[in-house]
Amino acid sequence: MFKIKIAKNAGFCFGVKRAVDLVETTAKKKSGTVCTLGPVIHNPQEVERLAKQGIKILSDPKEIKNGYLILRTHGIPFELREKLEKNKLINVIDATCPFVKRAQNIVKVLSSNEKYKGATIVLVGERVHPEVVALVSYCRGRCIIIENTREAKMFKGSGDLHIVSQTTQNPKSFASIVNVLRERHNLEVHNTICEATINRQKSAEALAKDVDLMIVIGGRNSGNTTRLAQICSAKTRTYHVETVTDLKDKWFKNVESIGLTAGASTPDWIRNEIETMVKKIGLKNQKKI
Numbered sequence: 601m602f603k604i605k606i607a608k609n610a611g612f613c614f615g616v617k618r619a620v621d622l623v624e625t626t627a628k629k630k631s632g633t634v635c636t637l638g639p640v641i642h643n644p645q646e647v648e649r650l651a652k653q654g655i656k657i658l659s660d661p662k663e664i665k666n667g668y669l670i671l672r673t674h675g676i677p678f679e680l681r682e683k684l685e686k687n688k689l690i691n692v693i694d695a696t697c698p699f700v701k702r703a704q705n706i707v708k709v710l711s712s713n714e715k716y717k718g719a720t721i722v723l724v725g726e727r728v729h730p731e732v733v734a735l736v737s738y739c740r741g742r743c744i745i746i747e748n749t750r751e752a753k754m755f756k757g758s759g760d761l762h763i764v765s766q767t768t769q770n771p772k773s774f775a776s777i778v779n780v781l782r783e784r785h786n787l788e789v790h791n792t793i794c795e796a797t798i799n800r801q802k803s804a805e806a807l808a809k810d811v812d813l814m815i816v817i818g819g820r821n822s823g824n825t826t827r828l829a830q831i832c833s834a835k836t837r838t839y840h841v842e843t844v845t846d847l848k849d850k851w852f853k854n855v856e857s858i859g860l861t862a863g864a865s866t867p868d869w870i871r872n873e874i875e876t877m878v879k880k881i882g883l884k885n886q887k888k889i
């Protein structure tokens with residue numbers, strides 16, 4: 601039977617826990633419709649669990665006519681937020697993570713400061729991620745997105761740069777991008793990667809160095825879980841799974857140690873289900889020997 605080791609920091613972070621608590625408390629205590637605009641966190645199974653409690657997930661803000669609207673952890677665009685808050689028929693409850701808000705404020709303040717006129721805000725992150733889409737909307741001046749060192753090398757802009765990060769970036773990739781840009785530009789770095797991300801990545805990497813196989817648990821739409829899987833893959837054989845149904849018996853043949861970690865948006869109940877199933881597979885394999 602193989603050994604199962606759990607990463608020191610794994611699963612729900614402060615911001616996600618706060619958002620889920622806000623959704624559940626609102627649904628329990630308030631009467632009327634309770635909605636979220638898009639998934640409140642990036643975990644389809646947890647979002648489905650919340651939907652079973654009557655929470656509606658809207659894809660278009662026009663769908664809400666009244667009731668409670670909870671804003672997701674990774675934020676929504678500035679103009680949309682203002683519009684929703686002006687609507688007296690809707691009660692907006694803000695579940696934006698304070699660390700995401702901090703990044704939004706930095707972008708807003710820097711880009712509207714006369715002192716930095718002519719500078720460009722460089723957002724290091726995934727172009728299509730809702731957090732980055734929202735961050736762009738807080739910029740009052742020139743703003744570009746850079747996803748990787750290749751794009752950093754290709755960047756031809758001039759003038760000073762202010763670098764801000766998506767909160768869930770990999771610190772090593774962020775540092776590499778900053779180093780490339782530093783070769784040709786004056787820049788100021790505002791590292792807005794959150795501590796929960798850093799801790800989860802460090803623990804996952806340390807564990808991956810120490811085991812034959814890593815299972816990374818979390819939504820496929822979760823940026824932070826995907827990065828955990830990338831970090832672990834560089835150290836050992838790694839699989840990114842969402843639920844127990846993704847697990848395959850054959851992965852566990854001839855392994856002595858297995859590491860488990862989970863993204864910041866992965867609830868404990870999914871992690872526990874997977875741990876239980878991995879143990880069962882281990883016992884089954886043992887009987888076959």
Ligand code: SF4
Nearest residue numbers: 613615697699767794
């Ligand atoms: S990963 Fe960080 S920024 Fe994102 S919700 Fe969690 S604490 Fe907030």
